[in-house]
Amino acid sequence: MNLPRETLTRLYYEMLRIRRLQLRIDALYLDNDMKTPVHLCIGQEAIPVGVCAHLEREDYINSTHRGHGHYLAKGGNLKALVAELHCKETGCSKGRGGSMHLVDVAVGHFGSSSIVGGGIPIATGLGLASKMRGQSRVSVAFFGDGAADEGVLYESINFAVLKRLPVLFVLENNQFSVCSHVSTRQAGEYVFHAMDLDLLLSAKLDGNDVLAVYEQAGAAVARARAGLGPSFLECQTYRLWGHAGCQAQEPQGYRDPAEVEQWRARCPIAMLEKRLLAAAMITRSEIEAMERKIAAELDEAFTCARQDPLPARADLPLYLFCE
């Protein structure tokens, strides 16, 4: 809490904005205007916000199918995101990608993969390019515990360590891959925690505590910028919503409702709000003003997205090859 008030309220605002977008999608999803499989990151907002707070516009991120939070936290265009959810020509991927495939090159977001773990080596390659060019750009791979089942994580971290690449491997351990709990897929600690910290800075932290994420990410980004190499941040969190779709569509019976309630009580936004109010660093009326601002922004984005044109049928072959 010994951060400047401006930083703290910014972290709060960014998390709230991601949450409100997610809840808006949830509320409208059954209208079927967004014909795209959405994967909401409700409950996990602290991780992209805490990490991206340290990034410059030209730094790189790579994201996943559950990527709305990463996109917004990195500064991605909200209207283009909402239009993409409606598969419109005005979407960030011109309606060719949908919810799982977001891009905003202007802010260093070079596209999200829905192949679990697919973005990890790509982020590593962006880091390689940065190093080869002698730039100070860092690259962040966001991924979940499902991706940590994949061998490509081991391969990518090995290469990043070998070449001392400016890459952050940020594991959002939300405990579920679809309905499969992490305990049925993995045993013991991640081997990366056993590495020499000089080779790989690793840390295990509370991913619902945005200040903890902010602190660790700050150290990792500084290390990367200084040319000292990669980091592995295991952020423990929880997927409050189902794997895909809105809350009403979540299948029942694969997890204990009491467990969900326990994690709901650890909501990253509510936890920071409580601390900020107690420390008199934010007021109720300031929060209400933030809510109004976000609601107005979302109203405009959804209104535009509904009115925007769909891609033309004749444009099906466009973009197969770059000319």
Added chain:
Amino acid sequence: MPWSRVKPELHEPGSFTENPEEGRVISYPEAVRDGLFQVLKHDPQVFLMGQDVDAPGGMFGTTRELQEEFGPERVFDTPLSETALMGVAVGAALAGMRPVYFHNRPDFLFLAMDQLVNHAAKWHYMFGGAVSVPLVVWACIGRGWGSAAQHSQALQGLFMHIPGLKLIMPSTCYDAKGLLIAAVADANPVVILEHRFNFKQKGNVPEGIYRVPIGQGVIRREGTAVTVVAVSHLVLEAFHAAQELAAEGLEVEIIDPRTLRPLDEEIILNSVAKTGRLVIADTGWKTGGVTGEIAAMVAEKGFSYLKAPIKRVAAPDVPTPAGYTLEEAFYFGKEEIKQAILELVK
């Protein structure tokens, strides 16, 4: 392993060379190396990676001493990690670098298929043109000396299937260099599949930079009786078959597509319009492969030209065996192509 004993050194026919007065005669691996040298020299964004690209032998000679020339930052050995390294190449390409990723054998590309097919091939389309992946993947098909089922696969049929990938299979020293330079200049992911049997060739290759256009086939020999579309080292086999048949009064036209995707359909259709008879020869398996695709294209777009059914010469649908006698039964070349031609005209 005495791989080199499998095939003797061989000079390419003079007709295989464009502007022979401009070049000098070098070996096929030297031609590939020359192409790599030129792109590394002229474009600082280009880098070369792959297992053993820095080894003294230099990947059959194709990368020899390039690390000494351009430094370990731009020419470097990699962990095997084919999946991650293909993704690393994709990421570097997204940032505007021009990676060239060398693989000893296409068989190991299976380990990299997720990044190549799910990512590299999709990235430009899936993001509405916002990003592009200027990436070259190079691999060399093995053959002989018991290479067996996992060291000799000709996988062009698989790559030809994927929208978003370009696919090149050179057959001459000149094209090996010119197509490599064109591939590196291309803004898209390009797969180059070489064949070890081409590596004993010597041919005329100009110095400096020149490009062979991707998507443009070439007539290696003109003829009127039968068209043979041959791929990779089978171009030379088909050429020798045609030379022998010419002695018997049969003029065979040899088409080398050079690029399988995009495919130069026009050059094939024009030839079939002239000859009315078509043999397609490919090193890959027959089922679901290159010969089937080209045959279907001609059946769809040039059926009225055909005076006889299309003949295909392709690998039998079994894994490559190791043993010498079975290897002999598996592989094919000049004689089989000649036989197919004769069956069409009898």
